[in-house]
Amino acid sequence: MHQYISKFIPAAFLLLCFYACGNPETKTETIVESETTETPTEEKKIILFFGNSLTAGYGIEQDLAFPGLVQDRLDSLGKDYKVINGGLSGETTAGGVSRIDWFLEDEPAIFVLELGGNDGLRGIQLSETKKNLETIIDKVRTKYPETKIILAGMQIPPNMGTDYTQEFQAIYPAVASEKNVELIPFLLQNVGGIQELNLPDGIHPTEAGHKLVLENVWEHLKDDV
Template identity: 70%
Template sequence: MSFCASPESKEEVQSETQTEEAEVSESNTQKTILFFGNSLTAGYGIDQDDSFAGLTQKRLDSLEINYRVINGGLSGETTAGGLSRLDWFLEDKPDIFILELGGNDGLRGIKIEETKSNLLGIIDKVRAKYPDTEIILAGMQIPPNMGQEYTNRFAKIYPEVAAEKDVTLIPFLLENVGGIPELNLPDGIHPTEEGHQIVFETIWPYLEDKIEA
């Protein structure tokens, strides 16, 4: 016995097919921005939507720019940890890759050479798999807990890596936020919602330059 679909059923099937095709088409054309970092990226202590990564998605949506933002932040992450977990995030191509790691290395006094080597390794791994991916390196500074010489040397890692690998450098991610009590949580390290807004505005010009509308 055979059944003929009613006109309503045909319309429903057609509508569902068109929706599925539209979703596939959108997923094929939508580009990806991957923020890869530590608790700063993760938005420690605040709602993730209010982190600078979340604010990036809000700005893109408001401008109707077809990008999705992936927040690859992990609290406590070091450059070594980032290098070891990177493969999982590279299963899909990031069109723009923002690297925000190293702060925990500096706070723990990890050897400068090791931190630099890991940052170089992360960039190399991204480029080996996706040569066309745009890479932005977020520069970081640390308080002089480990001595001024270490602090000064640490700050130089980022421009050195950016120059060696020819990637875009944000000189200091926490510009106008780091060290300002009212813009940070009580731990003095992680920005408040207001602090993240300022960090986002620091990032946006570098990111906007890479975005294809």
């Protein structure tokens, strides 16, 4: 973790996160109408990515953000899935709790939760962040018990102090364990803090960065699609 933190540009990182996706006609003539039997189209299974600007693809075309790249890979493999990008720039876990119900009209086969980074950068009480993540998971599981839930782990730079930073990172494995959901240990592994893989703000991945995030996510999707 310390190796990752040391690579950030803390000032730029913190500043920008505060600004932080008819019926057929019946003829009267004595004609027997032929009945056409249509095979109903089977609805595609849904993968819902629910997060902040990282999911939304801040600074690049949304199709080039990692959820869009997941869709491209599924299509290339002939997998019958529809990816929904529920990312919103600047979103906190509290905001996620307030809007999650809007995204649960249709049952997702897989739900990927990517929130908390903005909480940490704003110094929100860690117990509140943890509670909100658990609430979102509970809402999904209560409505759709069969949905697979994946939690994307996050890390933050040490602007709020070493203790806060370490405790923030520990939230994700704790929630994953307590709620029995799969954990991506660090969504931005091999991307976060690497200048050439991030936009000038030092926060959001470039197109090349999102391609690496795709691989981090795909490791946790490939056996279930």
